[in-house]
Amino acid sequence: MPSLKSLKNRITSVKSTQKITKAMxxxxxxxxxxxxxxxxxxxxxxxxxxxVMASLASKVSVGPESPRLLAGTxxxxxxxxxxxxxxRGLAGGFNSNIAKLARRTxxxxxxQGKTVKLLFVGKKARAPFAxxxxxxxxxxxxxSHIKNVAFADAKAVAEDVVARFEAGEFDVAHLxxxxxxxxxxxxxxRLQIIPAALPAGDAAGTDASVEYEPGEEAILADxxxxxxxxxxxRALLENAASEQGSRxxxxxxATRNAGDMINKLTITYNRxxxxxxxxxxxxxxxxxxxx
Amino acid sequence: xxxxxxxxxxxxxxxxxxxxxxxxxxxxxxxxxGVLPGHAPMMSTIRPGAIHIHETDGGPATQRFFIDGGxxxxxxxGLTILAxxxxxxxxxxxxxxxxxxxxxxxxxxxxxxxxxxxMQAAATN
Numbered sequence: 001m002p003s004l005k006s007l008k009n010r011i012t013s014v015k016s017t018q019k020i021t022k023a024m025x026x027x028x029x030x031x032x033x034x035x036x037x038x039x040x041x042x043x044x045x046x047x048x049x050x051x052v053m054a055s056l057a058s059k060v061s062v063g064p065e066s067p068r069l070l071a072g073t074x075x076x077x078x079x080x081x082x083x084x085x086x087x088r089g090l091a092g093g094f095n096s097n098i099a100k101l102a103r104r105t106x107x108x109x110x111x112q113g114k115t116v117k118l119l120f121v122g123k124k125a126r127a128p129f130a131x132x133x134x135x136x137x138x139x140x141x142x143x144s145h146i147k148n149v150a151f152a153d154a155k156a157v158a159e160d161v162v163a164r165f166e167a168g169e170f171d172v173a174h175l176x177x178x179x180x181x182x183x184x185x186x187x188x189x190r191l192q193i194i195p196a197a198l199p200a201g202d203a204a205g206t207d208a209s210v211e212y213e214p215g216e217e218a219i220l221a222d223x224x225x226x227x228x229x230x231x232x233x234r235a236l237l238e239n240a241a242s243e244q245g246s247r248x249x250x251x252x253x254a255t256r257n258a259g260d261m262i263n264k265l266t267i268t269y270n271r272x273x274x275x276x277x278x279x280x281x282x283x284x285x286x287x288x289x290x291x
Numbered sequence: 292x293x294x295x296x297x298x299x300x301x302x303x304x305x306x307x308x309x310x311x312x313x314x315x316x317x318x319x320x321x322x323x324x325g326v327l328p329g330h331a332p333m334m335s336t337i338r339p340g341a342i343h344i345h346e347t348d349g350g351p352a353t354q355r356f357f358i359d360g361g362x363x364x365x366x367x368x369g370l371t372i373l374a375x376x377x378x379x380x381x382x383x384x385x386x387x388x389x390x391x392x393x394x395x396x397x398x399x400x401x402x403x404x405x406x407x408x409x410m411q412a413a414a415t416n
Contacts, residue, residue, distance in 0.1 A: 038304070041304060041305035041306065042303055042304055042305070044299070044301045044306050045301045045302060045303045045304075045306075045373060046303070048301060048364065048371055048373055049373060052334065052362070052364055052373075056334075150304065151302070151303040151304050151375065151376075154303075155375075210332040210333060210334060211331060211332065211333035211334070212333070212334050212335075213319060213320070213321050213333060213334070213335040213336075214320060214321055214335075214336065218336075219334060219335075219336055219362075222336050222362075223362065226362075226375070229303075230303060233303055
């Protein structure tokens, strides 16, 4: 039986833990709302961009002269995995879910004899790979100083990826992030970004008479890197919302668990206290009787 | 002409403007052009420069934005401009642009020089 003093200490410590998790939950809830608003605000642009890309895709046939971002290098030997995670832990399974999906993909590719390179945006998913596949990591983009993701941040990442592609460092690139479905449900997602997977052109018939200035090809070449930046930006926004949602849920559970634990410990504490009092009484009474 | 144009200016971060306007003039890659209601569908890239929004038919430009390159899409229903970065011309800090321009010139950064020159031109016009 633990002593009264140690029980009391434990209750105090669990209580202060509960206070922290509760505060973290509320902070996450507030940040989640902001992240969701940011994702919402970014939607018109990415939707228009996707629509434009789709209508262009129906016009342009992919050939050897097409921009390389669209047509690829013609090989698929070297794969780059761009893995977006958060900079902070304590977010439930958020980071490990992304890392798990990325690892599965990586092992699949390695099993097929491909070369894999890893690029991390945010350091949290890096650790599990740094232990096992350190030699594959080419870079880690530090996002810890960024509070709210701006388009410029995404653009910098995208430009880095494009520069590496143009230098011939890889043939195919995938983006890993977590899609935000709800505060309770986030889904790790894999998206191929290079060569660009164009949405099937269903807009073909409707805007057949659209004029392009300059030509379709030139516009496409101009838009492809932009589209890449938009995709990275979207991934980062989704990630931000997912992270906060995941943290909120995790901290809510932690707060509840702490509450349960406090209840249990309080019961044990009261029982122990009562037992000690009873014992003392018995000692006094039997002492008096013996006289 | 009572008909108005559905105009939207969106940046990756948010929608900056949405209005019904009479005419929008923008600097296309192959020359400036204006869009009026009923314009034939087209798509064009935009070079860095100012877009002028005329809210009333035949009236003066009521709003001006400096756009750091982008993309315009004209459909049957309206005009959408996708801009990576857009600043109301009134908010451009002319002095800051001038110092940045001088810095870019001395650094030999030609892309930045072109961009800042366009910005200066938009602010002083």
